[in-house]
Amino acid sequence: MNSRKQISTLRCIVGAVALGMMSQWVQAADTIKVGILHSLSGTMAISETTLKDTMLMLIDEQNKKGGLLGKKLEAVVVDPASNWPLFAEKTRELISKDKVAAIFGCWTSVSRKSVLPVVEELNGLLFYPVQYEGEESSKNVFYTGAAPNQQAIPAVDYLMKDVGAKRWVLAGTDYVYPRTTNKILEAYLKAKGVKSEDIMINYTPFGHSDWQSIVSDIKKFGSQGKKTAVVSTINGDANVPFYKELANQGISAADIPVVAFSVGEEELSGIDTKPLVGHLAAWNYFMSVDAKENDAFIKQWHAFIKDKKRVTNDPMEAHYIGFNMWVKAVEKAKSTDTNKVVDAIVGVKVPNLTGGTAEMLPNHHITKPVLIGEIQDDGQFEVVSKTDKLVPGDAWSDFLPGSKDIEADWVKLKCGNYNTKTKKCSGQNF
């Protein structure tokens, strides 16, 4: 961090041409650099700042344990400022200038998409900690968040079996993650014999704040006798007004339960949760989970952030897992060289925070348990269902016509999207 400041100051003075020298000077320092690529300003700062702190904490811990390969880890924090081109730019900077061994970062799909070509071009490592729409598998990216089959599908199963939902509202913000997830769910529901008139799909813009009509539509849709459930892929800011409207129009969780994929402890900390009690969320981690790793992690977090009230959430766990996997892989490969790490990391097992273990799969996704939690009035979740075994992340959904023939396997096939029909491996940037 500090040396980086000097760099920047110097750069500011010396100007572009001198930058070459700087990078030389940086390499001299005998540390392993870890890039942290999370927006600290702009709209995404809300979610991403926490992840930056998490990473700093993890790196801190690792150094206390004596660092890695006998070297200290050094965090390099940059601010892509919620600006997608800037994500790509900063990635280039991190890899080519600061020579980081790995990057932990990104939240939104678009930021990942923007970073992807750069990471592949410069052969870097990116650990992506957020649940996402799948349909991707890159040699250089490790997806430690949930793929649709590790969140959406189990949640729907739960609603079908335990809640007995017969009609479905798929409500989402209009961008890639909800679109894809809803497509998968629609296909899945129809496969389960749900008629299309029993499925209502609705998309709203980012930060949509006036939910009156939509909620009343949902209400009408739900008052047709059959048990109705809402599957919400509504993004961040739009959730608060959505839930407020639900509550005000008298839709309680008992009548029409809402299961959300983007609402976690952190989001709830910004909401008055009393009216939300009983609504659901599907994650791979909840702060309320009873596990000694979790208790330890929470204690550690509170100590680090110096605020007992701060919550932990799923992406934080993802970083926790991702970071430990990377450390293990580096130790295994005895090097931070990208190719060695990529080969070493597949198959690595580390404990997750819910008392199980996570394994890195050949498709660069990991195994996760799926938990369904009900919102409690204290802003926490009460786990009401947990998959009995770990679910392996599936990069390419079997429910989408486009991708059901595509496979990702970086061990045997050495390919992220291998078409089993045409026997071709397309879309690789190297």
Next chain:
Amino acid sequence: MPNKGLLLRILEHDTGGKIFLSLLAVAAVLVSVLNLTVPEASALHVSTYTVTLLGKYLCYALLAVALDLVWGYCGILSLGHAAFFALGGYCMGMYLMRQIGERGVYGNPELPDFMVFLNWTELPWYWFGFDQFWFAMLMVVLVPGVLALVFGWFAFRSRVTGVYLSIITQALTFALMLAFFRNEMGFGGNNGLTDFKEILGFNLQSDATRVGLFLMSALTLAVAYFVARYVVNSKLGRVVVAVRDAEDRARFIGYKVESFKLWIFVFSAMLAGIAGALYVPQVGIINPSEFSPLNSIELVVWVAVGGRGTLYGALLGALLVNFAKTYFTGALPEVWLFALGALFVVVTLFLPHGLVGLLKRRRKKAALKEAPT
């Protein structure tokens, strides 16, 4: 291509321009040489990162020049110029998308990936032709140009001026942003267009291509500067300034003010489009947030900081502010918005003519001694 004599004549009385263009030329050559020939190990090597970064700055500089034409010279404060920039960018993006061909993740030769997983079966009509470079380039200037033409024709004809105009230009770009966010639009929604492979057969990931793009930006900027300078020096330019200073007077001596405004507005929009087209292949993504009103206003501040109504002031401003931004977002992220905000206030309060304002005053004095054109 104007001949050398003409170039010099254009730059007559434009010291700032001369300085800038020479600097630009030197930098362009130096940077590309240092990047391509000097080995990476060497201290003098300029990393591709820097090249791309500078390339981006140049695009911004071009955009700033475009805005300076309408704001600095014609007094039309457009808060929607990022829209023209983004449209140009999208045209280029669409070309690059089509170049991916079957190297997309789904290996579909026709459709871009995002269309495949939205289960689109065929290419929407407005995507046709974009696999041809010339067509795409034509659109890069036409699309923004036509939008500007239609919008401006309405606005200037009904004499919407001043703040009203600013506000509806802002509404325009805002509406466009919302529209492009919609996945039904067929422009990739929030994810926009990305994962480009090659342009005119050159691999976008090779250093050579990046340097090439950088040089292209530099060249375009230079040419655009000359053209813009020619325009403002021409009688048309003087009329435009006259319109800015005393619109009624201009009318009463027989100028159809609307047409002049419209001309300069469209011209500027086209420049902005070109800037966008150069920007996209270098940053590797175009998405709706480029339309966001914030961008347009930030752009305005570049020009304000540099000093409007001088062209090279806009250049200066764009480069300085963006350099500062890169620095701050790297070094002390929290400070950036404070800095930017303060910049707005300080400049408007204390530097109404921007950084070159002080310089300019001296130039004015000099101008008195020069013979009129």
Next chain:
Amino acid sequence: MNPLKLFGNGRRRERSRDSAGAQRHTVTSGEVDVSHGPILYLENVTVSFDGFKALNELTLYIDDGELRCIIGPNGAGKTTMMDVITGKTRPDSGTAFFGQTMDLTRMSEYEIASAGIGRKFQKPTVFPRHTVFENLELAMRADKRVWPSLWARLDGEQRDRIAEVLETVMLSDQQTLRAAELSHGQKQWLEIGMLLMQDPRVLLVDEPIAGMTHQETEHTAELLISLAGSRSVVVVEHDMAFVRSIARKVTVLHEGHVLAEGNMDEVQNHPSVIEVYLGS
């Protein structure tokens, strides 16, 4: 301060009504038909700003080549009359013709201007950031469409013309000064100079001598008189001495219509005029 001033969006009600008409109407200058004598016809022109009648059934003819002075107390409608002639304001009723053929109420400002009606404002308005030379150049009669002005270059003849006018308005030494740096009087001159550059058939001159020294005033008087004959000159002025010094025919406006018309003496002895001007 009135916001609408700031936004410079005044007078738009009239615009939106006429602009369509303006499109249909193309006029090339120099074809003014003055076969019947008068060059300007204002007939029963009424302009009212919600209720208040600035012009009330005003009827006024200006002959080709005459020098006409128009006087009247404030609010008599002098400026509004000029606005109507130059197309700045559209009359609610009545007709305004330039020669026999050109309907001023259906032409836009720039068309009227290029048709040959020049106007000097009450408050001198020039292009402050242009040099005196450029101001004249811009005003010069020439092809004033967009594209031509992009390629336009000054030829020797035009330069001579400008130099000539610079002489006439005594600004030769200031030609490279920015107009903003001129004195009030000089601005007046510059504006008159710009009028000359347009070389119009009709000059509307609104209070030309405000802020002028005695000599300048005399010079102006000579200039205006010399212009008359080849052109029609309409002068609005408060300064009676000046009016007397140049006036052939004087029209007195009051409350938006013509109160009296005739030579200076007739007008001054006109009972209603005396009544209106009583005390002033």
Next chain:
Amino acid sequence: MTSLLRGCLRALTMLALSLLCVLPTAWAEENVGVDLMAQLQQFKDGSFDDKARIVAALESSGDERAIAILKSLLAGVLYYRKDDERVVIVKESDDAYQLTDVLNGESLGEAERRDVKKIPINNALRGQLRGALARLSLSHKNPAVRLEAVKEIIKDIDADSVPLLREALTKETDDKVLEAMRTGVAMMDVGSDDKAVRLTAIENLGDTLLPEARQHLQALVEPGGVSDADIRFAAAQALAQIESRRQVYDFLETVFFGLSLGSVLLLAAIGLAITFGVMGVINMAHGELMMLGAYTTYVVQLLMPNHIEYSLLVAVPAAFLVAGLTGIAIERGVIRFLYGRPLETLLATFGISLLLQQAVRSVFSPLNRSVETPAWMSGSLEINSALALTYNRLYIILFSLLVFVALLLILKKTSLGLQVRAVAQNRDMARAMGIRTQWVDALTFGLGSGIAGVAGVALSQLTNVGPNLGQAYIIDSFMVVVFGGVGNLWGTLVGALSLGVVNKFLEPWSGAVLAKILVLIFIILFIQKRPRGLFPQKGRAAEG
């Protein structure tokens, strides 16, 4: 002030509802205590089905403590201590938990968060609990409570709860409750074998708008419903009757939605109508002033955590002051140097908006802040079961109109208003007449900003309280002012409301996004046609 009244009323019903649990409904028997203890022990580790059984048992046990237990279970304050597995009721005090024994109510002192484990319940269980409590409160003395109870029962009505209803029907006096009860009974009766009973039942169902009623009728007409033609016919008619009435209410609902959206726009824009319309100052920081108002609400709630009910009443003046003073500071500090240069003002104030945003981020963190909704503002006013107006929207509509009228009065009646208008029309003349124009400018701007702050209070009840709150509204509010006509408050009112309604009527067929875009485009075109908005300022002064 109606809001306050209704607030108290609702507060009362809350109170009544909570009294419910202490009403003894049956006599305790000796063995129950033991029995309860045994069952309670199963609570902690039993599956949800076990719990369901236990709840049923508790309900039938008739032990008065049972109700208390059910309540606390529903409220989610029923825990057990990890060490001795004792079932306790937990009261949360800021850091630690206060434990009390569930049976004898003796205090067991404090405990750490992780010493106790909550007894989890799920929605199914919640449903059952509500049902149970409802059945126990059919005879409650407050009709509102009874109505809630009946509705709860009707939700999933079954044979054994009908007798309860019938019995209650005989004693019932309140019409609304009666209707609900009849509907409930009727729902069962449509299934009876006696045709006459069925027909009357169908008739009854036809008169109500309860969705449940509609479903039962639907069930009859659906293929494979009933064979009997008359009944089918009657049911079909009843359905048609319901539908036609529903359509009317749907229309009304949309109008209401539109108005409420409009009222939000109005609140956001009306402050601007002053600074922009009257003073001609383009205040890009307007949105951030609203944001300040919202944060003020948050702070106020922090300061008076135990009086959330009244927090808004305090927040309104507080927000007005905070935002107003900030506004005055901005005016004195920056804007006054820029009068006559609107474009510069625009830039400067935009800078200020960035500063304010970042300042808030640094002070309150970039995370959204949770502003609680007072009880009297949550829930909705049921006109009937087809049309319910949510209270928060209702109040905000009223509130926005209130603000509008207040502003109107200030401008028309007070001396300040007089001076403001004087300055707006002719600043020099005004100064000549001895008006301290500088002072007036400051106050006017302060007034506009203050109103922005007040709008922020309202917004805090609808949407996120976060640093980006302002940006979401700034463009809309400018649109409204320009559309309505600058310098004309009435224009702003009409503009805001009409835009809101139009938007809401577009939404169903165009979708939310397109609706917004269409409205924007419409305004852009409109300004081209009528550059000075709906109600342009007339007069020679305006001719500028």
